[in-house]
Amino acid sequence: MNRGIFMSLPLLSRHLRRTITALIAIIAVGALAACGGSSATESSDSVADTTGDQITLTVYSGRSEALVSELFAQFTAQTGIEISARYGDSGEMAALLLTEGRQTPADVFFSQDAGALGAVSDAELLATLPSALTELVSESFRSRTGTWVGTSGRARVVVYNPTLIDTPPTSIDDLLDPKWSGRIGFAPTNASWQSFVTALRVIRGEDAAREWLGSFAANKPVAYEKNGVVRDAVNAGEVALGLVNHYYLYEKIAAEGVDKVVAKNHFFTNGDVGGLINVAGVGVLASTRHEQAAHQFVQFLLSVKAQEYFANKTYEYPLVAGVPQYAELPSLSELNPPAIDLADLKSIEKTQELLSQTGLLTK
Amino acid sequence: MNTRARVPGALLVPALAAALISLVPLWYLFDTATSRGLGAVIDELWRQRTLLLIWRSLALTVAVTVSAVVIGTFCAWTVVMSGMRLRLPMLVLFSLSLAIPSYLAAFAWVSWIPGINGFVGVFIVLTFVCYPYVMLPVAAAMRGVDPLHEDVARSLGRRSSAVFFSLTLGQVRSAMTGGALLVALYVLSDFGAVAAMRYEAFTWVIYGAYRAGFNPSRAAILSIVLVMLALALTVAEVSIRGRHAPNRLGGGTTRSRRRPSGGASPLVAGFISLVVIGLGVGVPVISVIAWLQRDSETTVRWSEVGTSILTSFQIGILTSVVAVLLALPVAIFAVRYKSSLSRSLERATYVSHALPGIVVGISVVFLGVHTLRPIYQHLPLLILGQVILFLPLAVASVRSAVEQSTVGVEEVARSLGSTPVMTILRVTLPLALPGILAAGAMTMLSAVKELPTTLLLRPTGTETLATSIWKYSSVSDYAAVAPFALALIVLAAAPVAVLTALSATASRTS
Numbered sequence: 001m002n003r004g005i006f007m008s009l010p011l012l013s014r015h016l017r018r019t020i021t022a023l024i025a026i027i028a029v030g031a032l033a034a035c036g037g038s039s040a041t042e043s044s045d046s047v048a049d050t051t052g053d054q055i056t057l058t059v060y061s062g063r064s065e066a067l068v069s070e071l072f073a074q075f076t077a078q079t080g081i082e083i084s085a086r087y088g089d090s091g092e093m094a095a096l097l098l099t100e101g102r103q104t105p106a107d108v109f110f111s112q113d114a115g116a117l118g119a120v121s122d123a124e125l126l127a128t129l130p131s132a133l134t135e136l137v138s139e140s141f142r143s144r145t146g147t148w149v150g151t152s153g154r155a156r157v158v159v160y161n162p163t164l165i166d167t168p169p170t171s172i173d174d175l176l177d178p179k180w181s182g183r184i185g186f187a188p189t190n191a192s193w194q195s196f197v198t199a200l201r202v203i204r205g206e207d208a209a210r211e212w213l214g215s216f217a218a219n220k221p222v223a224y225e226k227n228g229v230v231r232d233a234v235n236a237g238e239v240a241l242g243l244v245n246h247y248y249l250y251e252k253i254a255a256e257g258v259d260k261v262v263a264k265n266h267f268f269t270n271g272d273v274g275g276l277i278n279v280a281g282v283g284v285l286a287s288t289r290h291e292q293a294a295h296q297f298v299q300f301l302l303s304v305k306a307q308e309y310f311a312n313k314t315y316e317y318p319l320v321a322g323v324p325q326y327a328e329l330p331s332l333s334e335l336n337p338p339a340i341d342l343a344d345l346k347s348i349e350k351t352q353e354l355l356s357q358t359g360l361l362t363k
Numbered sequence: 364m365n366t367r368a369r370v371p372g373a374l375l376v377p378a379l380a381a382a383l384i385s386l387v388p389l390w391y392l393f394d395t396a397t398s399r400g401l402g403a404v405i406d407e408l409w410r411q412r413t414l415l416l417i418w419r420s421l422a423l424t425v426a427v428t429v430s431a432v433v434i435g436t437f438c439a440w441t442v443v444m445s446g447m448r449l450r451l452p453m454l455v456l457f458s459l460s461l462a463i464p465s466y467l468a469a470f471a472w473v474s475w476i477p478g479i480n481g482f483v484g485v486f487i488v489l490t491f492v493c494y495p496y497v498m499l500p501v502a503a504a505m506r507g508v509d510p511l512h513e514d515v516a517r518s519l520g521r522r523s524s525a526v527f528f529s530l531t532l533g534q535v536r537s538a539m540t541g542g543a544l545l546v547a548l549y550v551l552s553d554f555g556a557v558a559a560m561r562y563e564a565f566t567w568v569i570y571g572a573y574r575a576g577f578n579p580s581r582a583a584i585l586s587i588v589l590v591m592l593a594l595a596l597t598v599a600e601v602s603i604r605g606r607h608a609p610n611r612l613g614g615g616t617t618r619s620r621r622r623p624s625g626g627a628s629p630l631v632a633g634f635i636s637l638v639v640i641g642l643g644v645g646v647p648v649i650s651v652i653a654w655l656q657r658d659s660e661t662t663v664r665w666s667e668v669g670t671s672i673l674t675s676f677q678i679g680i681l682t683s684v685v686a687v688l689l690a691l692p693v694a695i696f697a698v699r700y701k702s703s704l705s706r707s708l709e710r711a712t713y714v715s716h717a718l719p720g721i722v723v724g725i726s727v728v729f730l731g732v733h734t735l736r737p738i739y740q741h742l743p744l745l746i747l748g749q750v751i752l753f754l755p756l757a758v759a760s761v762r763s764a765v766e767q768s769t770v771g772v773e774e775v776a777r778s779l780g781s782t783p784v785m786t787i788l789r790v791t792l793p794l795a796l797p798g799i800l801a802a803g804a805m806t807m808l809s810a811v812k813e814l815p816t817t818l819l820l821r822p823t824g825t826e827t828l829a830t831s832i833w834k835y836s837s838v839s840d841y842a843a844v845a846p847f848a849l850a851l852i853v854l855a856a857a858p859v860a861v862l863t864a865l866s867a868t869a870s871r872t873s
Contacts, residue, residue, distance in 0.1 A: 058823065064834070064837060064838050065834060066834075066835075066838050066840070067838075084823050084824060085823070085824070086823045086824075087834065088818055088819075089574060089837075091573070091574030091575055091577070092573065092574050092721075092818070092819070094574075094577050095573040095574060095577065095579065095582075095725065096725075096728060096819060098577060098579055099579055099725050099728050099729055099732070100728065100732045101732070103732035103733070103736070104732070105739070105740060105823075116577070119577035120577075188561070189558075189561060194575075223561075225473065225477075226839060228839060346577060348575035348576070349571050349572065349575040349576030349577075349578065351575075352571055352575055353412055356412065356563060357412075361561070361563060
């Protein structure tokens with residue numbers, strides 16, 4: 001293969017050759033030395049870990065570093081337990097855990113959504129959590145087998161521009177009305193949109209979901225790269241309404257000031273599948289050697305302090321009773337979300353296939 | 364040299380080791396793919412969506428390969444044969460698009476023209492990321508072409524353009540097909556650009572099977588399809604490239620090329636060159652600089668950028684040193700001791716090249732947790748993953764360099780009593796040094812840009828430039844992405860400079 005590359009390069013002069021050889025040697029030795037240096041510090045960490053003076057919890061986090069690293073630091077300050085966090089996409093972290101199996105170095109899986117937790121739990125890699133922890137959260141927002149628990153919630157909403165519409169649609173079936181043709185924004189590759197479609201499949205069945213998606217596609221929705229872009233398009237009046245998570249609007253208001261933002265959120269309150277509430281959640285690996293510390297970590301995420309952090313920093317719903325949510329939000333009990341076992345949200349690949357067939361995925 | 368000579372163990376053992384390492388992904392893939400029985404394999408393959416996506420991937424591969432060959436050959440002609448001034452700076456600028464990872468180029472285009480999605484977008488991005496893979500070998504081959512052939516053809520009444528298309532291109536054909544194969548394999552395995560621009564290529568289903576289907580066995584089955592496609596392309600390339608090495612007419616040295624001067628053609632060529640450079644390097648670099656002006660939620664600490672640069676540099680250097688050390692025995696064995704074994708070992712190193720990074724990453728995770736537990740999530744295992752990905756680039760480059768050097772000198776050394784191993788160390792390697800340097804530069808460049816394998820295999824807490832770009836772009840903080848992206852482009856430009864310098868030395872001495 002490819003024997004043509006760099007064909008007919010001539011001999012370099014003897015002097016140049018020596019210089020280059022010397023340079024390579026210096027660089028290689030330098031790199032190896034740096035390598036040795038870094039592995040030396042790593043091994044000293046793990047020695048400390050095994051002596052028991054200092055416990056380090058390895059957390060696989062599907063939630064981004066920008067969002068949760070501050071929280072992890074608070075946990076360490078409070079308990080003295082170090083966190084070694086490995087960040088990645090929630091689905092990719094689940095794939096990693098499924099490949100590692102019981103050999104995983106992870107103690108805790110902190111996921112952005114319930115589906116990834118459901119998949120890891122199905123592979124019997126998660127331990128059952130103490131009921132004292134899981135019972136802090138309502139049954140709808142935790143695993144039915146007790147292997148994971150939700151830590152914060154996000155609702156699907158319609159964000160709309162009140163200068164363009166008076167009354168936003170109150171059900172996802174209203175979105176199929178031709179009057180919305182070309183006026184709805186959505187983010188086809190966004191995980192929360194795909195979770196909503198998964199819920200649609202699970203609740204109404206494959207055929208009804210296909211039919212809804214077909215009609216939705218026929219209504220010429222406008223595809224955007226991300227939820228934040230959908231929100232901005234609605235606010236700018238490019239489209240009249242958008243299907244997003246509830247907190248995007250409040251992020252914009254916090255960043256730009258309330259007078260700069262005209263868009264408003266409409267929450268579904270009638271059990272409509274469009275009002276799905278998905279959660280970020282946490283589970284403890286069955287293979288952990290630090291079960292007690294891992295439980296402390298779960299407990300910390302469900303503490304008032306961490307719940308308030310989510311409520312104030314990300315405008316998500318706290319899931320533990322008694323922790324106040326962001327003032328602009330209707331309460332969880334008012335929302336009346338659709339009834340679904342959140343672990344069922346793991347069939348995302350089928351959803352992507354359906355979206356692809358209806359022409360919505362790569363629109 | 365006698366091709367039936369006994370192969371020195373000092374060559375055979377490391378060549379076998381290199382091939383074994385390269386086959387790690389295949390071991391994992393077969394183990395995982397067959398875990399649910401053969402019936403499941405057939406079910407997964409025989410799905411309409413799978414077939415449709417294979418078709419879409421092939422369409423993209425053909426389109427990008429053809430356009431990369433055309434643009435790459437044009438650029439090679441511009442820097443070697445045209446009458447244009449400033450050919451050396453041109454070569455540098457043309458090569459620079461190698462320094463830009465496909466995911467970054469895709470982000471840049473999308474932020475510049477928000478509507479540019481799907482086939483057209485990916486086609487543009489991948490063409491401009493890939494054409495240097497054709498340009499570099501074709502430019503090198505064009506320098507080796509004896510202008511006397513062209514003079515003879517012209518003296519017989521052929522027009523210059525006819526001479527170029529029928530004669531010159533024929534002589535650089537094997538360089539073109541070699542470059543085209545690299546482009547095709549790159550396009551088949553790319554995920555960064557197709558994901559950013561939402562073109563549903565075959566790699567989507569593989570990523571989907573891992574990340575959305577939580578189904579490693581399905582992902583493995585689909586990956587085997589990619590391995591098959593790669594093998595088919597490799598075989599096709601061998602039959603297309605022909606067996607013709609460029610010949611010289613008469614004795615003595617090749618005279619240097621007289622380039623045409625004046626006329627309209629340098630102006631036209633110059634204009635097209637500027638467009639190519641603008642689209643390949645200008646758009647990404649200007650977009651990244653524009654991101655710097657945006658508002659950011661995080662203030663990037665410069666120490667963080669510095670640490671990432673050092674880590675990326677370290678991984679790049681280690682990968683290239685190990686890859687070159689493994690490529691040497693494979694290439695020398697394949698060229699100097701031709702046999703079915705040596706050919707098989709060489710081919711084995713190419714297998715993983717069409718696999719998307721996530722597949723190689725997961726297979727090395729599999730190896731790590733099962734047999735290399737002590738180095739799992741440590742630097743050596745990450746380097747191993749990178750070496751598996753980029754060994755083919757090193758083998759190809761070393762191989763062509765060894766092929767170019769005359770066997771005669773080695774025979775003289777042997778006749779003077781040098782052992783086979785000493786001959787390799789004292790004659791073959793020094794003669795092939797430029798190709799070895801090129802191999803090192805190419806692997807370092809690729810390792811610095813690599814993302815998916817690095818994400819899976821890096822030591823926990825380690826950030827490279829590529830992972831930092833991922834970290835901030837996943838929360839849409841492009842202002843924070845910008846310094847890392849600029850640093851990555853600058854760092855990757857260093858090996859590109861080595862490649863260009865090697866090319867330029869060739870042009871001065873020939």
